[in-house]
Amino acid sequence: MKDNPLSNALDALDSVLAQQKLKLDILICGAFALQILGFDRGVHTLDVDTVMKIDDPKVLNLIAEIGKQYGLSSNWLNDQAASVTTPEDIFERAKKLDQWSSINAFVIDRVDLIKMKTSAFSIRREETSKDWDDLKLLSPTKQEIEAAIGFLRKFNAPPKNASKADIDNYKETIHDLRNLV
Amino acid sequence: MTSETLCKNIQSNDFLSKAFYFGISLNTTVPKKQVYTDLEIFVLKATYSLSSSRITEGVLCWLKAYGHLLSPSKIRRLILASENYDSAVFGVFTDFLIRECKNGHQFKILLPFSSKLKAETPLYSSPRIRTPNMNFKKYNLIAHSYKLDLSKFLLPKTNTYKTCVELRNRALFGSTVNADVASYLSYNPSATAYKVSKETFHHKASVFKVFADIQESA
Numbered sequence: 001m002k003d004n005p006l007s008n009a010l011d012a013l014d015s016v017l018a019q020q021k022l023k024l025d026i027l028i029c030g031a032f033a034l035q036i037l038g039f040d041r042g043v044h045t046l047d048v049d050t051v052m053k054i055d056d057p058k059v060l061n062l063i064a065e066i067g068k069q070y071g072l073s074s075n076w077l078n079d080q081a082a083s084v085t086t087p088e089d090i091f092e093r094a095k096k097l098d099q100w101s102s103i104n105a106f107v108i109d110r111v112d113l114i115k116m117k118t119s120a121f122s123i124r125r126e127e128t129s130k131d132w133d134d135l136k137l138l139s140p141t142k143q144e145i146e147a148a149i150g151f152l153r154k155f156n157a158p159p160k161n162a163s164k165a166d167i168d169n170y171k172e173t174i175h176d177l178r179n180l181v
Numbered sequence: 182m183t184s185e186t187l188c189k190n191i192q193s194n195d196f197l198s199k200a201f202y203f204g205i206s207l208n209t210t211v212p213k214k215q216v217y218t219d220l221e222i223f224v225l226k227a228t229y230s231l232s233s234s235r236i237t238e239g240v241l242c243w244l245k246a247y248g249h250l251l252s253p254s255k256i257r258r259l260i261l262a263s264e265n266y267d268s269a270v271f272g273v274f275t276d277f278l279i280r281e282c283k284n285g286h287q288f289k290i291l292l293p294f295s296s297k298l299k300a301e302t303p304l305y306s307s308p309r310i311r312t313p314n315m316n317f318k319k320y321n322l323i324a325h326s327y328k329l330d331l332s333k334f335l336l337p338k339t340n341t342y343k344t345c346v347e348l349r350n351r352a353l354f355g356s357t358v359n360a361d362v363a364s365y366l367s368y369n370p371s372a373t374a375y376k377v378s379k380e381t382f383h384h385k386a387s388v389f390k391v392f393a394d395i396q397e398s399a
Contacts, residue, residue, distance in 0.1 A: 004208070035208075043197065043235050045333055046206040071340040073206065073332055128325050129234040129307035169311065176308040 006032055006048055009070045010103065013077070016062050017102035024059055026050040027094055029081050029108045029116060031134060036097070036107045039137045044130075046072055049081040051090070051108075085119065085155045087112045111147065114140045118148035122156050122173045135180060142181045149174055196230040199223055203348060204247070204341030205239040206334055217365045217380060220347055221255045228267040228274065232305055235334075238327045242334040244274060248282040250351040253290050259382055260294050268296040269320040270304075276316060297321050358387045362395050370399070 017024055028036060030049030054060060054077070064074040093109035108116070114135065121131035140148065152174070158166045197209040199218055224244075231237040260266065272295025278288040298321035303310075310323055317324040335341075342349045346367050350360035361381040366372060372380075378388040 043233055044208050045235065045239070046208060046336070047333065068337070068340075071336055071344065073335075073337060075332070125308065126310060126312055126326055127328055128238065129305065132307055133233055133235070172309070172311075 004035070005046055005070055005072060006076070009066050009072055009076060010048070010100065010105075012069065013062060013066045014100040014103045016066065017059070020058070020062070022056070022059060022062075023102055023104060024054070024056075025052050025104045026054075026077070027052050027091065027106045027108060028097075029113060031130070033108050033113055034134055034137060037110055037113070039134075042133060042137050046076065048077045050077065050079055051081045051084070051086055052079065053082045054079045081116075084116065087115045087151055110138060111144055114138050114144050115148045115151040118145075118152055118177060119156050121177075122152055122170070125173065132176075135177075140181060145177055145181050149177055152177075193230065193232060196226060197236075199226075200236070200239060200243070201336075202345055203243065204336045204338070204345065205243050206336050207235065207239050215368065217368045218347055219361075219380075219382065220251060220351065221259055221382070222264065224251060224256065224274065225259060225264050225266040225271075228270040229265065231270060234305065234307070234325050234327070237304065237324065238329065239334045241277060241327060242329050242331045244277055245281045245329065246331060246335055246338065247348060248278045249284060250348060251278070252357040253288045255357060255382060257290055257294070260291075262382070266294075268294060269298045269322055271295050272297070272320045273317050273322065276319070295320070356391075358383050359391050359395060362388055362391055363399065366396060366399055370396075 013024075026048075027050055028048060029051050030047075031042065031044035032048045034040070034042065035044070054063070063077045066072075067074045067076045070076075090108065090112050091106070093112060094106035095109065097105040097107055099105075117131045117135050117138065121135060124131065158170050162170075194209065197207055200207055200223075201209045202218060203220070203223060227240045231240065271291070275288055275291045275295055278291075279285040282288070297319070301318075301321050301323055304317060304322050304324040307325075310325055312326065314324045314326045342352060347361070347364045350364045351357065354360040354363065358381075361383060362377055365377045365381050369376075374389050374392040375385065377383075377392065378385045381388070
């Protein structure tokens with residue numbers, strides 16, 4: 001992770017948070033989590049997704065300021081994923097990252113990331129293949145993909161009165177996921 | 182890893198490195214090169230480097246933001262000089278530039294260099310796309326319906342103009358020749374007019390006309 005622009009920006013953010021005696025809690029998910037977990041062969045955009053809300057205006061300003069300094073976008077660290085459904089007890093399985101003092105950072109557990117990527121794939125499979133690409137990198141086992149399908153059934157299954165097309169699409173997604181392993 | 186795979190990876194890393202240099206927000210492990218990088222060559226190279234939806238979306242966002250700085254006549258000249266490109270993806274890019282850019286009609290001169298594939302072909306590997314992107318389908322390419330989120334796929338323009346002399350000079354100068362000569366000389370101040378003409382793919386006569394003024398003013 002050395003010389004990674006995002007790691008460098010997080011280091012810088014940690015320093016300024018410490019100077020200003022501010023704290024920030026983040027649970028890293030998305031493609032940057034794949035990198036931290038060691039699946040770093042893929043192509044990804046230069047941003048960090050966290051499932052924890054960032055609403056302190058001072059912290060948001062510092063994030064934008066660091067982004068400017070490091071040539072990243074103003075929302076390089078963002079909470080867009082805070083609105084998505086997460087697997088239960090996600091925080092209990094998340095791994096604590098020790099390299100920062102003012103950023104209380106965790107990285108999502110690999111199996112939870114597989115569940116979230118599965119859910120994202122079912123929602124936006126017509127717009128992008130990035131969730132599929134990330135799932136391939138994560139190389140889930142048969143058991144893990146079945147657990148992810150269980151998560152999908154619980155939170156993203158079409159309603160009983162859904163159209164035939166929606167139900168067929170949902171079935172095809174499950175079929176594709178099973179073919180991944 | 183086979184030599185072919187290794188070669189593809191090096192090519193792909195080189196493309197990503199250039200994409201990052203030109204302001205596309207994608208990770209790269211290759212350090213930025215301190216050499217002149219040609220914008221039109223980059224666009225032609227992009228036509229056969231779309232190996233994932235992230236790269237494709239990043240390139241389309243870039244064309245939307247910076248396409249007006251490209252020179253259609255230089256692209257045409259490069260193609261006529263046998264520069265490699267994928268004519269189906271090039272068709273998608275040309276239509277996109279015509280549609281999305283200021284003065285997009287200038288890109289119409291490139292339409293004869295695009296062609297449709299004989300059969301439907303996925304742009305990259307992915308599960309079946311139920312409603313393929315119509316702009317790609319026109320050329321028999323099957324691709325996703327991208328959202329084109331410029332804030333996600335592009336680095337801030339102010340930063341890109343600061344770090345990328347080739348784009349900055351295109352934005353500052355009215356002329357593509359002047360911009361490219363100035364950019365090339367910023368990396369190679371002692372280059373001859375002949376060398377600059379060769380490396381920037383401009384006619385010798387055009388370069389010789391502006392070379393002395395630019396060299397002296399720099």
